[in-house]
Amino acid sequence: MSTTTSHPPEPEGPPEGSFRPIRLIHNESTTEIPVHLLFRDDPDPAPVTLRPAVVSRRQGTGEQPRLRRPAPARARPVPEADPGLVERPGRALPGLAGVLAGVSGVAGCAAASWWAGVLPAAAVEALGLPSAAAGAGLGPAQWAAYAGAGAFGLFGFGGLARGSTGRAWVLGLFGRYRGTVRRTGLLWVNPLLRRRRVDVRLRHWRSEPMPAADAGGVALRVVVLVVWRVRDTARAALGVEDHETYLRECVEAALARVPVEPPGGPRGGLEAAGDALTRMVGEDAAPVGLEVFSVQPVRVEYAPEVAAAIHRRRIAVLDAQQRASMLTSVVDSVEDTVTRLTMRGLVELDDYERKVLVRDLTVAFCSGRGEPAS
Structure with a gap:
């Protein structure tokens, strides 16, 4: 009696010499690693640099693309009027x-x-x-x-x-x-x-109120004092139509880029703004032969459209501070009065009488603090 063993049919595979592993995820890209690199007998194998398995994103994997932040645009430097236009001595x-x-x-x-x-x-x-x-x-x-x-x-x-x-x-x-x-x-x-x-003398120019803004974007009016002189007469006279007008416009452009401390701000903020303005205006005016020594804000005030709102807000803040200070003083006075009366045994109060006394004293002290001094 013979027994016949049946074997399941073998799956058809690729021909010999072209075998490739089956991928679990068909829309990913992988890198094959040689097997002999994983089973070496060398105790100190040399480091082998391997690329990551997934080298690119495929559609349908759910992988989100990495967005690169665009590089901030830098202001282009002011070109020179004419590279060959340089001051030289004239014949006289x-x-x-x-x-x-x-x-x-x-x-x-x-x-x-x-x-x-x-x-x-x-x-x-x-x-x-x-x-x-x-x-x-x-x-x-x-x-x-x-x-x-x-x-x-x-x-x-x-x-x-x-x-x-x-x-x-x-x-x-x-x-x-x-x-x-x-x-x-x-x-x-x-x-x-x-x-x-x-004119090649050291000159100063006090500007009219110019528009500016603080770090929060509140509109300001700033008066600046500019100390400057003409360093290269050829570029100042021939490289630009009017070097004084050009300097004024450079100051306006710098004020639009540099935040200025509002009135009442720290003094160091105005000094930092002045240093930034001096650097920017000096860089913009150098190509036309102007040398800028200092650009300092001498008067800072709020713009007319926001001055009234800022004034009301400051009054409200001062009023709130004054009310908080007065309330704290009244509470301390009432507490001190009640404590002294009870500690010295002048009165014996239950909870209801204590509450009534505290209320009456609070009203009296608040009324006294609210009366104007004669």
Whole structure:
């Protein structure tokens, strides 16, 4: 008798050489780890860097994507007006050269008049000039002499300039920068050059009330004192249309970015705000040749639209503080009075009489505290 054992049919699998483990979750991505790395006989195996099993998120797994916070936008620095626009010394001669040139031109005109015979006889005799050439008349040669001598004189006198301490001349020729003259005294500058006077002294500017805000966003009006000067005359005069207006707008922009302590706040807060304003305004004004030393708030007040509300809130706070202080004082006084009466045996009170006495004393003390002092 033979016994036949039946075996269950083996599941069909992938062909040999292409076996892959069955995944429990079909929508995840895994990394295979070699088996021989897990059963090594080396007592001190070298560290092996393995990647995490799940390397990416698949749809349907319930995994939430990680949101990256966007990097805060940084203010772009103010570009320089012109990298090649830098202050350099301009050409200027002593004023004596211009005076001599002008006098020479006047002398040349007098000589041309004597040559043409139009110089008065009294002047000829006073100057001791010979009268041999008198009466030659105004011909082309005489007119040419007049033109040359007059142009020479005008060129000499027209180039005279007075340099003052704390002021500089910015020179330009047909729109091109030709240098800056910081010398003082009587100078001679080419009259064909355009001269623009720039104040290079240390200056201060007290602003009108400007809009600002505190750390909580409450609107304020701030008056600032700015101490500054022109460091590079070429950039200040040519790199921007009006450097004073530009400085004022830089202060307004800085006040919009820096929170200012409200009235009655700590003094250190105003100093910190002043340091931040000085740094910001200095960075914005440097590309146009301005040097800012200090930007300090000198007066801080609430804006008109919030001043009334802030005033009412302060009055309410002060009133609440005063009421709390008065109530505490009244309670202490009532307690002290009742304690002394009972401890000294002056009165014997039950609970009801004690409550009535406390009430009457509280009313009396509150009425006395509420009366105005005469």
